[in-house]
Amino acid sequence: MEVLVIEKECGSWKEAITCMADTLYKSGLVYREYGKACIDREEIFPTGFPGLVPVALPHANVCYVKKSGLCLLRFPKDIPFRRMDDPDQQVNCKMAFCAAMDSGNGHLELFKDLLTNFQDPDFLNQCLKLPVEELQIYLERRLFIHEEKIAVGT
């Protein structure tokens, strides 16, 4: 699974999702329709997560994914996303993790892994502070322990 990290100022959550989807598309990980599918899904089931550091977790159905990947977009200026637990409220997000997984199980494992890490202030701090290139390496090391464990176990 490929990890992409970018930093870009965006005007809205839609722009942010489009930016991540374009990045994933240019890397050959998703189909062109992936971005629109993420936006459509976000409209119905928003993903703004009001954690220790607020983040958003946009994603789309596995059918839009060619090869598993994750794109982290860090915002220089917070972007409001609607809250997953209450779409009538917004949460100002510092970054978004756009998940593109090619299997339902892959999605499940990645989200469980991310949600666990979102409770760790050190992980969040690294995500906010590390330079983009270093953060990419950090995430690869940090997030795929689980994948390795499965591989060893089978």
Added chain:
Amino acid sequence: MKKRILVLCGAGIGSSTAMFEIIDDFCKREHIQVSIDKAALLDFRGDQECEVINSYDIVVSITKVPAAVKVKVINGIDLITGFGAEEVLDEIKTCLQA
């Protein structure tokens, strides 16, 4: 009779599983006999399907539930945010004992 909990998330990817495990661990720790299922709201469209949700004693959700859901709904978001998971678990416990 064992009470039944439904853990609900929006699109059914990960967050309900994470909540399921936290609630399951808690109930085992507290020796609470309970049956827990998880589901995605995506699978419950329309009033007919809400009947299924209404067959549970408690719903723990991190997504907004349709108005047709009449059973007790607890917002489970803090189980996974790192803020006040104990309070949510206490609320679940209180409801189970009611």
